[in-house]
Structures are given as C-alpha cells and as structure tokens.
Amino acid sequence: MRFVLLLTFGLGYGVLLAQTDTTYLDAVEVSGSWYRPFTTGTGVRSVQLADEPQSLDGILTGEPSIYFKTYGNGQLSSIAFRGTTAGHTAVLWHGIPSNYPTLGEMDFSQWPGWFLEDLAVQPGSGGALYGSGAIGGTILLDTDISNTNESSPLSVGLELGSFGRQFTGIKTNYEEGNFYASTNAYWDRLKNNFSFNYQGEKHVQTNASNSNYGLQQKVGYKVRSHKFLLDGMYTFNDREIQPNKSSLSTRNTIETENARIALVHNSHRKSECWNNTVSYLSNSTLFNDSLRTTSRQLSALSIYSWGLSDDIEVRAGGNLNYFEAHSSNYAGEVHDVQGAFFTSLNTRWSTFWETSLNLRQSIYKGRIPFTPSLGNEIQLIVKEHFQLKTYQSASYGFRYPTLNQLYWRPGGKPDLRSETSISLDAGLAAEWDYSSSKLTASATGFGIWSEDWIYWVPLGGISTPQNLRDVRVRGLESQVAWTYKGLMVNHRLIGSYSLNESQNRSGTNVGNQLIYVPLHSGSVSYQLAVAHWIFGADGVYTGRRFTTLNNEMRDSVEPFAVFNLILNYEIELGEHQITLGTQVKNVLNEDYENYNNLAMPGRNYSINVLFKL
Amino acid sequence: MKRSLNQLLMIALAFVWISCSEEENDPSMPKSFDGGVFVLNEGNFGSANASLSYFEPVSKKVYSAQYNNASGQDLGDVLQSGHINDNLLFLVVNNSNKVIALDLDNQLSEKYILSGVQQPRYLTTSGSKGYVTETVSYAEKGKLSVFDLTSGEVTNTIAMDYQPEGVLKNGDQLFVSNNGSANVFVVSLSTEEVTDTISVGSSPGQMVVDQDGDIWIVCAGGYDQNWDPANDGAFYEIDPTTLQVKKSIELGANISGKIAISPAGDEIYYHNSGSIYVLQVDAQSAPQTAFTSVTSFYGIGVSGDGTIYVADASDYVQNGSVYRYETNGTLLDEFETGLLPGGLIFN
Numbered sequence: 009m010r011f012v013l014l015l016t017f018g019l020g021y022g023v024l025l026a027q028t029d030t031t032y033l034d035a036v037e038v039s040g041s042w043y044r045p046f047t048t049g050t051g052v053r054s055v056q057l058a059d060e061p062q063s064l065d066g067i068l069t070g071e072p073s074i075y076f077k078t079y080g081n082g083q084l085s086s087i088a089f090r091g092t093t094a095g096h097t098a099v100l101w102h103g104i105p106s107n108y109p110t111l112g113e114m115d116f117s118q119w120p121g122w123f124l125e126d127l128a129v130q131p132g133s134g135g136a137l138y139g140s141g142a143i144g145g146t147i148l149l150d151t152d153i154s155n156t157n158e159s160s161p162l163s164v165g166l167e168l169g170s171f172g173r174q175f176t177g178i179k180t181n182y183e184e185g186n187f188y189a190s191t192n193a194y195w196d197r198l199k200n201n202f203s204f205n206y207q208g209e210k211h212v213q214t215n216a217s218n219s220n221y222g223l224q225q226k227v228g229y230k231v232r233s234h235k236f237l238l239d240g241m242y243t244f245n246d247r248e249i250q251p252n253k254s255s256l257s258t259r260n261t262i263e264t265e266n267a268r269i270a271l272v273h274n275s276h277r278k279s280e281c282w283n284n285t286v287s288y289l290s291n292s293t294l295f296n297d298s299l300r301t302t303s304r305q306l307s308a309l310s311i312y313s314w315g316l317s318d319d320i321e322v323r324a325g326g327n328l329n330y331f332e333a334h335s336s337n338y339a340g341e342v343h344d345v346q347g348a349f350f351t352s353l354n355t356r357w358s359t360f361w362e363t364s365l366n367l368r369q370s371i372y373k374g375r376i377p378f379t380p381s382l383g384n385e386i387q388l389i390v391k392e393h394f395q396l397k398t399y400q401s402a403s404y405g406f407r408y409p410t411l412n413q414l415y416w417r418p419g420g421k422p423d424l425r426s427e428t429s430i431s432l433d434a435g436l437a438a439e440w441d442y443s444s445s446k447l448t449a450s451a452t453g454f455g456i457w458s459e460d461w462i463y464w465v466p467l468g469g470i471s472t473p474q475n476l477r478d479v480r481v482r483g484l485e486s487q488v489a490w491t492y493k494g495l496m497v498n499h500r501l502i503g504s505y506s507l508n509e510s511q512n513r514s515g516t517n518v519g520n521q522l523i524y525v526p527l528h529s530g531s532v533s534y535q536l537a538v539a540h541w542i543f544g545a546d547g548v549y550t551g552r553r554f555t556t557l558n559n560e561m562r563d564s565v566e567p568f569a570v571f572n573l574i575l576n577y578e579i580e581l582g583e584h585q586i587t588l589g590t591q592v593k594n595v596l597n598e599d600y601e602n603y604n605n606l607a608m609p610g611r612n613y614s615i616n617v618l619f620k621l
Numbered sequence: 622m623k624r625s626l627n628q629l630l631m632i633a634l635a636f637v638w639i640s641c642s643e644e645e646n647d648p649s650m651p652k653s654f655d656g657g658v659f660v661l662n663e664g665n666f667g668s669a670n671a672s673l674s675y676f677e678p679v680s681k682k683v684y685s686a687q688y689n690n691a692s693g694q695d696l697g698d699v700l701q702s703g704h705i706n707d708n709l710l711f712l713v714v715n716n717s718n719k720v721i722a723l724d725l726d727n728q729l730s731e732k733y734i735l736s737g738v739q740q741p742r743y744l745t746t747s748g749s750k751g752y753v754t755e756t757v758s759y760a761e762k763g764k765l766s767v768f769d770l771t772s773g774e775v776t777n778t779i780a781m782d783y784q785p786e787g788v789l790k791n792g793d794q795l796f797v798s799n800n801g802s803a804n805v806f807v808v809s810l811s812t813e814e815v816t817d818t819i820s821v822g823s824s825p826g827q828m829v830v831d832q833d834g835d836i837w838i839v840c841a842g843g844y845d846q847n848w849d850p851a852n853d854g855a856f857y858e859i860d861p862t863t864l865q866v867k868k869s870i871e872l873g874a875n876i877s878g879k880i881a882i883s884p885a886g887d888e889i890y891y892h893n894s895g896s897i898y899v900l901q902v903d904a905q906s907a908p909q910t911a912f913t914s915v916t917s918f919y920g921i922g923v924s925g926d927g928t929i930y931v932a933d934a935s936d937y938v939q940n941g942s943v944y945r946y947e948t949n950g951t952l953l954d955e956f957e958t959g960l961l962p963g964g965l966i967f968n
Contacts, residue, residue, distance in 0.1 A: 149825040197783060252668065252669040254695060254697040254714075254717045255669065255717045258716060285637065296760075334846075337848055338848070339848060340847065417847060418849070419752035465937065466821055466918065466919050466934045467895065468876060468893070468894065469878055469879075469919070470875075471937075476936055477936075515935075515936075516939065556960055557939035557940075558939050562689070563960070603668075604669070605670065
C-alpha cells in the first residue's frame with residue numbers, strides 16, 4: 009500500500025536509482041517554493057528526483073522543450089529551451105542566478121543530481137523575473153527549503169557501469185528538535201574507453217575520461233515562524249576533453265571547481281511570507297594545467313508576499329548580483345553588477361479564471377530594461393471525471409552580455425547591447441480521471457521574437473562579438489501521460505513531442521533553422537510496477553540538427569532514437585530498504601552523435617544498489 | 622485508451638518520416654583541376670567539418686566538398702593550409718594531426734597520409750622533399766618535419782622555436798617564421814640544419830618574395846600584459862643573401878598574418894581592421910587608403926592573372942564567401958565556399 013501511495017505522488021522509491029527515470033508532477037505551487045514566479049498554464053513543471061547518481065543533464069534529457077548539446081559522453085553539456093541556446097536559459101539555485109558569469113551558461117554535466125532535492129523546469133520567459141537569460145526558459149534548483157523531512161538517516165548509493173563508470177554516493181541526515189543537518193558526498197569516475205565506428209573503421213575513444221567528486225553540507229533551523237537554511241556545496245571535476253573522431257590523439261584537459269553557499273531565510277505568518285537569500289558562488293576552470301579563469305559572485309534576493317484575500321496575492325522584491333572574474337585573457341579583474349526590483353500580482357477572478365502579472369525593472373549600466381509578463385488561465389470544463397483548461401501568456405525576456413563577451417582580450421566589446429525577446433504562448437490542458445486510470449494531455453504553442461543575439465565573428469586573426477542576429481522561434485510542446493494504479497500493478501506511460509522552428513531573421517540565410525536546434529524531438533517512457541519490481545523503458549528521439557546556417561544535409565548531424573531499459577527490485581528489511589537495479593542504455597546499439605563528430609557509446613550496462621537505513 | 626496510444630504512435634511515426642524524407646545532393650567534381658582555385662575551408666574547431674572547395678574562374682563554377690566526394694570520407698578537423706607540387710595537392714589538417722597528399726591528375730585520389738605530425742601548420746616542397754611546420758604544443762617549441770614526396774616517409778625532424786608558422790623556400794634555403802618567438806629561422810636545404818636566426822616583429826606569419834627577390838614577412842603584432850593589442854604589426858623586408866633586414870614598415874595596428882603578393886611581385890595585399898590595403902614594395906610607409914573593405918576577413922590570395930581573392934568567414938556558423946577583385950579594386954564577383962574559408966591555392 010505504501011508503494012502504491014508513493015507511486016501516486018510520482019515518487020516511487022523503487023526507481024531510486026533508475027537513471028532515466030524522472031517523473032512528472034502537476035504544476036502546482038509547492039509550499040515553500042516561493043522563488044517560483046507566478047505562472048499559469050503548464051507553468052512550472054516539477055521533475056521528481058530520487059537519489060540520482062547522474063548529473064543534471066542526464067536527469068533532464070527527454071524533458072519536452074529541452075535539448076542538450078552534449079560534447080561527447082560525460083562531457084560539457086549545455087541546455088537549450090524552445091529552440092534557443094544555453095545562454096538563453098536561466099539557472100536559479102535557491103532563487104540565485106547560477107550560470108557561470110564568464111560564459112553566461114551552465115555546464116549541466118557538472119551539477120550532481122545526488123545533491124539535488126528539488127528540480128523544476130519553466131519553459132518561456134516567466135523566469136526573467138529574477139534576472140538575465142530566461143529567453144528560452146528557466147531551470148529552478150532547490151527552491152524548496154522544507155522538504156528534507158522524509159530523508160533517511162543514512163543512504164548509500166553505488167553504481168558500476170560500462171567503460172569504467174564507478175559511482176559512490178553517501179547521504180546522512182540528522183534531525184533534533186528545531187535543528188536538522190545533512191551531509192552529502194559523491195564520487196564518480198568514467199574511463200570512457202568505448203568503441204565506435206568512423207569512416208568504416210572501428211576505433212576506441214581515447215582522452216575522454218573524467219573524475220568528479222563533491223561535498224555538500226546543509227544546516228537548517230526553525231524558530232517560531234522562521235526557517236533558516238545554510239546550504240554549501242563544493243564540486244570538483246577533472247576532465248579530459250573528448251576529442252572528435254578525427255583527432256583521437258589530441259589531449260586537452262579541464263579542471264573545474266565550483267563552490268556555492270546560500271543562506272536562506274523564510275518566515276511565514278498568516279497571510280504574509282518573507283523570503284531572503286544571500287549567496288556566494290565561485291567557479292574556477294583550469295585548461296591544460298595552465299590557463300585559469302575564476303569567477304566569483306555575491307547575490308542577494310528578497311521577496312515579500314501578501315495574501316490580500318483568498319483570491320489575491322501580491323509579491324514585491326528585489327535582487328542584486330555582483331560578479332567579478334579573473335583570467336589571463338582579461339585586463340586584470342573585471343566586474344559587473346546587475347540589479348532589479350520586481351512585483352507580482354496573482355488574482356483569482358473566479359473559481360475558473362486566474363491571472364498573474366509580473367513586472368520587473370532592471371538596473372544595469374545606466375540602462376533600465378523593463379520586462380513585464382502577463383499570464384491568464386481559464387478552466388473551460390470542470391466535471392467530475394474531466395477537466396479542460398486554456399492558458400495564455402506574454403512576456404518580455406532579456407540577456408545581458410557575458411563577461412567574456414564584454415571583456416575577453418582580445419576581441420571583447422564592452423558596449424554590447426543586451427539580447428531581448430518577446431514571447432507569446434497559449435495552450436490547452438485536459439485531464440480525464442476514471443477510477444484507476446488517469447489521462448492527461450497538454451499542448452502549448454509558442455512564439456519567440458528575439459533580437460540582437462551576440463555572435464563572435466572573425467576580424468583578421470582575432471574574433472570579436474557583435475549584436476548580430478535576430479531570431480524567430482515558433483513551436484509546439486505536447487505531452488500525453490497515462491497512469492493506471494491497480495492494487496498490485498501500476499502502469500505509467502508518458503509521451504512527448506516538441507516542434508521548434510527556430511529561424512534566423514537577419515543577414516544571410518534568412519529563414520533557415522539555427523544550428524543545433526532539432527526541428528522535431530520527442531520522448532516516450534513506460535513504467536510497470538508489480539509488487540517489489542519495477543520495469544521501465546524509455547526512449548528519446550532527436551531530429552536532424554544542422555551544423556551551419558546554410559542548412560545543408562552534408563553539414564548536419566543525423567537524427568537518432570536511443571532507448572533504455574531499467575529493472576529494479578526493492579527489498580524491505582524492517583525499516584531498512586535495499587534497492588537493486590540494473591540498466592541497459594542504448595539498447596538498440598544506435599550509432600549516434602549529439603555533437604558533430606563526437607562519438608557516443610553504443611549499448612552499455614550498469615548495475616546499482618541503494619541502501620537506505 | 623487504445624485510441625490515445627495509437628495517436629501517440631502516429632505522432633512518433635510522423636516525425637520520423639518527416640525527418641528522413643529529405644534527400645541529399647551529391648555535387649560533382651570537375652573533369653580536371655587545371656587552372657582553378659582550391660579554397661581551403663577550415664571548418665569549426667573541434668567539429669571535424671573542414672572541406673575543400675574548387676572554383677573554375679572561366680566557367681565560374683564552384684565545386685564543394687571535393688575531398689569528401691573523392692574519398693567518401695571526412696577531411697578532418699581544421700584545414701589549416703595547403704600546397705601544390707606538380708600533380709600533388711597537400712592538405713594540412715591541423716587538429717587532426719595529419720597531412721594528406723592527393724593526386725591532382727587522378728580525381729584527388731589519396732597518395733599517402735602523414736599521420737605522425739603534431740599540430741601541423743604550413744607546408745612547402747623542394748626537389749624530392751616536403752617540409753611541414755608543426756606547433757607540437759603551445760607550451761613547447763615546435764619543429765619542422767622533412768618528408769619524402771614519393772613515399773610520404775618522414776626522413777628528418779628539425780627543432781624550431783615557438784609556434785613555427787610559415788615556411789618559404791628560397792634558393793637553397795628555407796625560411797621559417799616562428800610565430801611565438803618573433804624570429805625567422807633560416808634552414809639550409811642541403812644540411813637540413815638551422816644556419817641563421819633573424820629577429821623580426823611580434824607574431825611573424827606568412828612570407829612572400831618580391832620582384833627583387835627580397836623576402837617579406839608580415840608580423841601580425843602582439844599583445845600587452847592586459848591583452849590589449851600592442852598595435853605593433855609590421856612588414857619586414859629581408860635580403861636573402863645577407864639575411865639582414867633591409868626595411869621595416871610599421872602599421873600602427875595589429876593585423877592579419879595572412880598576406881598575398883601580386884604576380885609581378887610589386888604589391889603586397891594585407892588586412893587591417895576590416896579593410897584590405899595594398900603595400901607597394903618600394904614604399905617607405907604604410908598606405909593610407911584602403912583597397913576595399915571586408916566584413917569577416919579570413920584569407921587572401923592573388924591568381925596568376927592578378928585577380929585578388931578575398932575570403933570572408935561570415936560569423937563562423939554559415940558558409941563563407943570569396944570576393945574577387947580586379948587590380949583596380951573593382952569587384953568582379955563572389956562565390957560561396959564552405960565553413961571558414963582560410964586559404965586559397967592556385968593551380
């Protein structure tokens with residue numbers, strides 16, 4: 009019975025180590041997740057986590073509207089929402105912008121899922137409320153500070169896989185009265201010596217190993233209506249940069265260190281809520297043991313919420329982000345400051361109609377971009393077994409130039425303009441509920457009109473960034489999910505399809521698809537739970553991606569479909585739990601590439617154990 | 622429930638079908654490569670998508686992806702430079718650590734591959750031997766490999782300074798510009814040893830021979846400790862007999878390390894901040910007026926009839942262009958190349 013309940017809420021202890029298994033929750037505001045902007049429609053979509061032994065890119069692969077450009081197996085992985093690029097995705101940790109300020113993006117392969125408790129994705133520009141970058145979408149990490157209650161005192165996860173994969177993760181939790189603490193650590197290695205075919209010959213990948221470890225400490229304290237959380241994490245990633253198929257003997261290395269500390273305060277009294285975060289983030293990369301780039305960030309965020317009535321909620325807040333970076337390619341240390349004030353209004357006009365308005369006033373280098381967004385949601389049909397709603401939103405988005413684009417020597421241009429966007433979307437979501445079965449379906453159409461995208465262009469021996477390109481994206485996100493909850497058997501089937509027509513609208517090749525944006529992509533996953541067993545199968549389809557704006561077939565990466573199988577067995581030993589799992593990845597041995605000419609492994613295997621005290 | 626599953630399957634099939642229903646073009650190859658121009662398309666670093674285009678000036682026809690068409694294989698990562706010797710076309714593929722020798726008389730069939738080279742840059746030939754500069758790595762000194770033109774066997778390796786770049790044969794000597802060391806090594810072809818070192822300006826690049834037999838070296842210019850351009854780009858004219866610097870012309874800017882010389886050997890074409898300039902070899906100072914402007918300069922060459930070819934790499938994510946000019950600066954025409962056209966070789 010307990011198992012059934014867990015599955016009902018999409019948790020499923022049985023899938024604790026199921027690598028490709030991420031489940032979907034309804035878009036509801038979770039208590040404590042105050043950093044989520046007001047949204048309507050499909051809005052913020054939670055992705056449930058379960059002691060993940062994989063990095064963030066692996067967890068999110070297959071999510072509708074997201075595409076990862078991954079530079080090889082276990083390598084740099086950059087996200088793109090809705091046909092935009094990694095730089096157009098905001099990443100918020102405890103509400104704090106966490107993209108590397110030098111690059112303006114995050115390497116998702118370096119954020120360990122083992123350290124995450126709470127993950128949500130928000131397609132569209134709604135996340136622009138908290139800062140730069142959310143033209144395509146926003147990733148929200150650990151927005152909820154109150155969900156450690158269900159954790160075991162000790163969890164240990166182990167995984168062994170093909171190509172020298174070894175993962176060890178440890179979590180401990182301690183709770184005493186108003187105080188709690190958790191200490192997490194992980195260690196992950198991958199030799200990456202898989203074989204692949206290139207130009208009619210079989211090769212073994214070389215110079216592509218990596219080794220990661222990390223430590224996280226959380227300390228929480230509750231006093232009356234106040235909650236405090238101190239969250240600190242350190243990760244170290246030592247990586248050989250996977251060379252392309254034609255340059256296997258090339259060896260380059262990059263070491264990356266990330267340290268993040270956030271002090272979060274939340275107070276909740278009657279209809280008022282106050283949230284504050286102060287944070288320090290640092291990122292350091294060392295290329296080939298010689299070229300080091302470091303960045304540091306100090307951020308503060310404060311939000312106050314009032315429930316004026318049962319139907320009206322108002323929020324107001326502000327944030328301030330200070331960045332500094334040092335590299336031998338900067339003139340000394342470079343700085344940047346970004347700040348904003350924002351206010352939000354959420355109104356429930358009636359039981360079936362809700363509207364949210366977000367207003368954001370940025371302050372940046374004497375310029376004051378104003379980026380409002382408006383969302384609307386109407387329940388069209390509310391019956392006992394069937395519900396249908398429609399939603400619409402309009403939003404402005406923007407992205408400040410990155411420190412590299414501004415200050416890189418030679419070439420950087422301090423006078424670059426911000427990239428800007430207007431997004432519109434509208435959709436329908438339906439839900440049928442018949443006894444043990446539930447079927448949900450949603451489809452969202454969207455358009456993004458964006459200007460001044462920054463590209464590096466050659467200038468006689470050096471490169472320099474320019475506000476060069478206008479882009480129009482039109483697309484569709486759709487998802488169908490069916491769950492069946494029987495007494496002994498549970499089924500869950502989810503299918504999604506995304507269309508992203510992301511067109512260049514300036515210069516030459518107007519109307520052509522942007523590089524590395526698949527026009528079509530989709531995913532399917534099925535899970536069967538019987539007694540202590542869980543069987544899962546999932547697949548991801550990624551359409552053709554052009555590598556040049558000319559959109560020639562010769563310069564494109566072939567479409568691929570990759571399928572995985574999972575089998576888990578859960579053993580209950582009194583209060584303890586042991587989950588044994590095995591997984592076959594790329595079952596059909598698809599010969600595919602994510603990035604042009606960077607090899608990806610064929611069929612591969614892993615076994616894992618999760619022990620929870 | 623069944624119905625929704627069927628719909629899902631249909632959606633899945635629909636997008637598989639759409640993405641597979643396009644057909645690929647197969648551009649042909651010319652009957653002969655005589656009298657034409659090879660454009661070396663460097664490709665994006667790390668993507669192994671270099672390509673070789675061929676332009677016929679008479680028919681104005683462009684043939685793309687010639688290596689891929691001839692061999693059915695990818696050319697490799699970063700096509701840095703090329704060289705023609707009799708019927709052999711050499712392609713220096715920098716980040717694939719190889720030099721490919723192709724037969725011009727036999728539809729670019731492969732003669733051999735030098736695969737032991739380390740970050741090769743430029744190549745020249747003399748008699749029965751070939752010479753290729755190799756960076757090896759940025760942290761250590763480079764080298765010059767000597768190989769047999771018939772067999773492709775490396776017969777000797779000569780130590781160079783940091784980042785050996787251009788290599789020019791003149792008489793019984795080779796001149797090698799060491800880009801990271803602000804000097805030029807003189808190598809004796811007979812002993813295959815470095816006999817002299819000539820100090821020049823920052824970042825010496827390509828070299829050409831003028832009407833008087835003097836050697837001209839472009840020095841692209843360096844950077845100060847803040848990575849600001851030192852604006853010390855310059856030309857150095859060297860007497861090949863005395864190995865003395867006869868003249869240097871300061872340009873007051875950092876410029877491209879790629880240059881070309883007119884067939885008569887009296888005018889040198891170079892790029893400076895978005896414009897092409899023409900330097901008269903008997904001038905004492907840099908020209909003030911530009912020959913023409915170019916948006917994203919990436920390479921330059923001059924054909925035997927004096928036509929100037931300027932390669933433009935656009936924004937790195939789409940095919941480049943080559944603009945052709947008459948000597949008086951009139952734009953003749955333009956043609957499309959592959960990605961990042963960096964070199965031009967005239968057959």
